Amino acid sequence: MVQHKLLKHKAAGHEGTLTDVDELLVFKPATPQELEFYRAVQERTFNVSKTTDGDVPLYSWMPTFLGVLDEGLREVPESACALGSSDVNLNGMTVSKEPSESRYIVLENLLHGFQKPNIVDVKLGRILHDENASNEKISRLGQVSRTTTSGSLGFRICGMKIQQNSQTRVLETDHFEPEGDNYILVNKDFGYSLKKDDVKDAFNMFFDHDDLSSKRINQLKQTFLQRLQLLYNTLLEEEVRMISSSLLFIYEGDASRWDALDDQDALIRDTFLDSDEESDDDMEQDFQKTPLSSLSLIDFAHSKIVDGKGYDENVVDAIESLMGTFQELCD
Ligand code: ADP
Ligand code: MN
Numbered sequence: 001m002v003q004h005k006l007l008k009h010k011a012a013g014h015e016g017t018l019t020d021v022d023e024l025l026v027f028k029p030a031t032p033q034e035l036e037f038y039r040a041v042q043e044r045t046f047n048v049s050k051t052t053d054g055d056v057p058l059y060s061w062m063p064t065f066l067g068v069l070d071e072g073l074r075e076v077p078e079s080a081c082a083l084g085s086s087d088v089n090l091n092g093m094t095v096s097k098e099p100s101e102s103r104y105i106v107l108e109n110l111l112h113g114f115q116k117p118n119i120v121d122v123k124l125g126r127i128l129h130d131e132n133a134s135n136e137k138i139s140r141l142g143q144v145s146r147t148t149t150s151g152s153l154g155f156r157i158c159g160m161k162i163q164q165n166s167q168t169r170v171l172e173t174d175h176f177e178p179e180g181d182n183y184i185l186v187n188k189d190f191g192y193s194l195k196k197d198d199v200k201d202a203f204n205m206f207f208d209h210d211d212l213s214s215k216r217i218n219q220l221k222q223t224f225l226q227r228l229q230l231l232y233n234t235l236l237e238e239e240v241r242m243i244s245s246s247l248l249f250i251y252e253g254d255a256s257r258w259d260a261l262d263d264q265d266a267l268i269r270d271t272f273l274d275s276d277e278e279s280d281d282d283m284e285q286d287f288q289k290t291p292l293s294s295l296s297l298i299d300f301a302h303s304k305i306v307d308g309k310g311y312d313e314n315v316v317d318a319i320e321s322l323m324g325t326f327q328e329l330c331d
Contacts, residue, residue, distance in 0.1 A: 011121035012159030027104035037300040038065035061297045064108035064272035071102045108272040113290025116253035121158040124318040130243040130302045152196040154318040160186035165208040211255040225326040227295040232319045243302035251293035266291040
């Protein structure tokens, strides 16, 4: 397999997500359902049987799906499995101890080109389990929904990976884990602990940044609100069920990129494969072409297409509720 290492900045989720040396791609341990969903959306896209009346297509909100990677595996010496360091070079052997985890979904790395990404993962939906869940899981996830903003607002902050800012520095909480390079991981207990009325403050903390002017910070909030409105329109036309999917918000914390782009941001990400113009200097191109922020749907381990069954109320309600929160952030 190509050389790989652990993905540096992750806001939430399981262990085992990797990236390549150039950090262009993400390798996520594959589940059959997530793989099937990416394939199905991609297939539909290339067949273009679907008209979307000018709405942004669903795939534009998703990381570009590049394929599947199966590792040559199994007879991996114990020693090669030692994980924990951030740089894992296993000379073509698996990183996983579990053979079942040796298949990866290959995706566009949504962080590529960001110099100082600040990320929040927001899990969508009041209902957190699908019809395949065991009774144990139904009751556990039901409890999670009832006791968190998943139930009250229809979404929950799962985690953040952000640079220290004036708000994180004063908040004393064991929900913040220092991560080096002035970053902190805001862990999942933070999101669990939030009440309905805390969520606005939590997003204000996410957007607070030492090096960005309040004008730039306000622009970010406005831009994300516009994206949420566009995404809402997309999802009203889509017949999907996306249980336990997330929205990944990313913004650039490096002011020199804001300067270089003269604060010009793109509402919708460039399609990964189209954005590859000839250039002598890839680094320079990334610096110029990567937007200052982006919004993406991720995590389709419990997603499916349901032709003829109408839109995903659970997710559409979540987006509507988020629009309300962002409206308040913008006031
Ligand atoms: P899980 O099924 O383990 O919850 P997710 O797909 O939700 O996995 O991803 C977990 C985390 O990994 C996300 O919160 C995000 O920070 C990061 N991540 C996932 N996919 C990408 C991607 N394509 N590009 C960049 N980061 C990603
Ligand atoms: Mn997830």
